[in-house]
Amino acid sequence: MKRLNIFPGKYRLPAIVAGMLLAMSACTKNFELYNTDNTGVPNGMLEADFYNLSYLKTATMAIYNFSGGGDPNSFQVQQNLNADCFSGYMASATPFNGGRNNLSYFMMTGWNGEAFKVGYVNVMSNVALLRQSNIPKDFPAVWAVAQIVQVTAMSRVTDIYGPIPYSKAGTAKTNIDYDSQQDVYARFFKELDTANATLRDFIASGKTLPFKFGDFDLVYNADFTKWLQFSNSLRLRLAMHVINADAALAKAEAEKALDPAKGGVITGNDGNMNVRIPGAGYTNPLVFIAQNWNDILINASLQCYLTGYKDPRISKYMSKSTDAAIPSQYVGIRLGAVTGSNSKNDYVGYSALNYQDGVFSLNTPVQLMTAAEVYFLRAEAALNNFANAGGTAQDLYEKGINTSLDQWHVADANYVNSTNKPDAYVDPKNAQNNLPSPSDITVKWDESADKAHKQxxxxxQKWLAMFPEGQEAWTEFRRTGYPKLFPVAVNNSNNTISTTLQVRRLPFPQNEYNTNNAAVTKAIGLLSKPSDDGGTALWWDKR
Structure with missing residues (x-):
């Protein structure tokens, strides 16, 4: 069984990043050029453009860091042993570093830089190479998709670290300045403005591309209308991220995203942002880690909400325990409960991602956004009296639930009226881990409840519907404080991370200190407090 190398050197951000960043121009440079349509194919360019489109394909896969062509170890420390666990979805029975690791808030230097590395080496560099080709000028709709892919990926990176190099990426080999997260978000919205205008113009023109873009589009098979709807949905997601930091900006961007004249948002499961597995040599990395290494299992928080609510999705999300001492039960692991190699065997048979029944397989497309999430975002928009939400908070909330049930083919008309509550947690192997129910919130909507309970x-329910995409789930937990998650069983952070508030961000990569020291040191001053640790809140995190 292949195991994750815990030593920092293996995951150190290569110095090649600086060279790749140098290849990038400012992200909004030549916007007017990229918005210029073109009716023909320049002589001699089509063959080259086919080659260049591989950059877009690679960048799209790198958002979630596919296994196969890359290394599943990379996804494991980019997201799985970080956000997937901090979100309350996952936990591990493997005692990495003797049980002292990110899952017990001992933040591993060798793990914490992977998301940064993937964002720049595998996404930004490939988009930069595409920018240097003739694609932006000759096929601006394709370039618009690349811009959307970049915003999708880099929004995840900034939501992990906070300030990141963005506007000045590519302007120097060293001392590449970081932007504040507030400025990064402002740039995202401008880039989406450009991409959306391009897509609307292309769709309205009725033109088609002179090649099979679907061969390179792993999401929507060259359906630019669906790309436009995803882009608007992404804008809505990002707008709601910042609502506690800049309410006026959140309102303006959310209403723009929801404006029917702008192309609409995702409304059905056929519009879900799922990245398909491109073929032999690639696998869904989360399933690979669960199935081949048994390195990731279900978190106690998720289990207790699903079992308490008698949620019909439970048999889709998780398998029953295989431990002979606790056979055929749905039982998760509390984060931080595995404290050493002697405790591993106590937990390896607890509930896992349900690949056993074929719900998840190595070829399952990677889910990044669903129609259900968009309905819940719209419900929150309605709760805040934003224009164009398209219904009441209750209507949109219930639509989100039923859309998720439809996605998983477990339709249940009674679920939206359930008054069940989340279960208490009982660890069959260690009563010290037992905890009372994390919340008394029910599924059934209560119009008389205060705003906090409606939120x-x-x-x-949005958290339950987004499974298993832990990165966005962790972001939403940090932003809203919901769902209420069980605290870590053992906190090894040396008082840098609150057991109550839980992990707020990852520290900047060690390689940035080694190769970009002046800039990263300055970036610490852009944080909510000058402390580069896991307990420091991001700009939008006002909880």
């Missing part, structure tokens, strides 16, 4: 309902 908790929306956020809790």
């Amino acid at each position: 908790e309902r929306i956020s809790t």
Whole structure:
């Protein structure tokens, strides 16, 4: 069984990043050029453009860091042993570093830089190479998709670290300045403005591309209308991220995203942002880690919400325990409960991602956004009296639930009226881990409830619907405080991370200190407090 190398050197961000960043021009440079349509194919360019489109394909896969052509170890430390666990979805029975690792808040230097590395080496560099080709000028709609892919990927990176190099990426080999997260978000919205205008113009023109873009489009098979709807949905997601930091900006961007004249948002499961597995040599990395290494299992928080609510999705999300001492039960692991090699065997048979029944397989497309999430975002928009939400908070909330049930083919008309509550946690092997129910929130909407309880309902059901995409789930938990998650069983952070508030971000990569020291040191001053640790809140994190 292949195992994750815990030593920092293996995951150190290569110095090649600086060279790749140098190849990038400012992200909004030549916007007017990229918006210029073209009716013909320049002589001699089509063959080259086919080659260049491989950069877009690679960048799209790198958002979630596919196994196969890359290394599943990379995804494991980019997301799985970080956000997937901090979100309350996953936990591990493997005692990495003797049980002292990110899952017990001992933040591993060798793990914490992987998301940064993947964002720049595998996404930004490939988009930069595409920018240097003739694609932006000759086929601006394709370039618009690349811009959307970049915003999708880099929004995840900034939501992990906070300030990142963005506007000045590519302007120097060293001392590449970081932007504040506030400025990064402002740039995202401008880039989406450009991409969306391009897509609307292309769709309205009725033109088609003179080649099979679907061969390179792993999401929507060259359906630019669906790309436009995803882009608007992404804008809505990012707008709601910042609502506690800049309410006016959140309102303006959310209403723009929801404006029917802008192309609409995702409304059905056929519009879900799922990245398909491109073929032999590639696998879904989360399933690979669960199935081949048994390195990731279900978190106690997720289990207790699903079992308490008698949620019909439970048999889709998780398998029953295989431990002979606790056979055929749905039982998760509390984060931080595995404290050493002697405790591993106590937990390896607890519930896992349900690949056993074929629900998840190595070829399952990677889910990054669903119609259900968009309905919950719209419900929150309605709760805040934003224009164009398209219904009441209750209507949109219930639509989100039923859309998720439809996605998983477990339709249940009674679920939206359930008054069940999340279960208490009982660890069959260690009563010291037992905890009372994390919340008394029910599924059934209560119009008489205060705004906080309405928000908790929306956020809790959105969290259940976004499974297994832990990066966005962790972001939403940090932003809203919901769902209420069990605290870590053992906190090894040396008082840098609150057991109550939980992990707020990852520290900057060690390689940035080694190769970009002046800039990263300055970036620490852009944080909510000058402390580069896991307990420091991001700009939008006002909880």
